[in-house]
Amino acid sequence: MKLNGTYHKLDKSQTLDEFLKTRGYNPAIVAVELNGQIISKGEYENTIVDDRAAIEVVRFVGGG
């Protein structure tokens, strides 16, 4: 699967929520696009990520 342009092996399919948390992302401060579609926050626990997925994760830091 592809995460932010880099390839990784994903051994086990998992929910997007689990995927983010195991990689240290806080779901409250990200925007996620899976296979070209923006995923609503409410759907993170219902969306499955497998080894064919292409994901862009944008993490926001404070200030402005």
Add this chain to the structure above:
Amino acid sequence: MRITLNGRKIELDAGWAFEVRERYGKPNDIVILNGFQIEEDCKISENDILNIITKGVMPGKDELESMMMARHTPRVHSEVKKGKVAVAGLGGLGSNIAVMLARVGVGQLLLVDFDVVEPSNLNRQCYSISHLGMPKTAALKKQIQEINPFVKIELRDVRVAENNVRELFEGYDIVCEAFDKPEAKAVLVNTALEQLPDIKVVAASGMAGCESSNLIRTVKPMKRLYLCGDLENGAGTGSGLMAPRVMVCAGHQANMVLRLLLGMEEA
């Protein structure tokens, strides 16, 4: 030949810019041809844009806008004047973005913020002592009207939330995310991209401190999302926000908005 002189299309029989100055202006007027102030005479061509400006003289309203935009790259202003841009958050980023877009001549701006100007804003936000205590929307509108009176300004004194994003930003070409808290940034970016399929979002992440300005850049992580900042340096205790770097980031956002209004979609 036909040229545009101080905003008006005219037909004339002249070959050189200084000839036009002699006929229509005064000997010491500044001459701006196709976006550049010329010190030496230049030949003029069909459809050239000429502005002849007398310093110290207030022009009429019909000439003012053309003169204000005289140094723009030709044809940029007529394009951006069609643009409708929303600025969500009028702090360090938003207030500066709004002023830059006003200078560039964006047709319509929506300014959204629930807050008032207070002293700790002045180290980076585009407000003055005279604005302390005023709602940011009103304070910014007042300034913009004195910078470019031709911009149409809408104000909303509200806190942006998931349930009002669509209603606030519907009809706008671009929304600039200019919030402070990362959670608010995430809510706006996610909701705008999900619920407004035609809108483009220009967001910001990372502009604290005084690390190198060269770390601040614009990237395009998604088809309709642009992100400006160094993506790392968040504000926090021990890591402040100060005008130079905040305004570099605001400049990135405003330039990306300009590019989008001109049809350039790459970061």
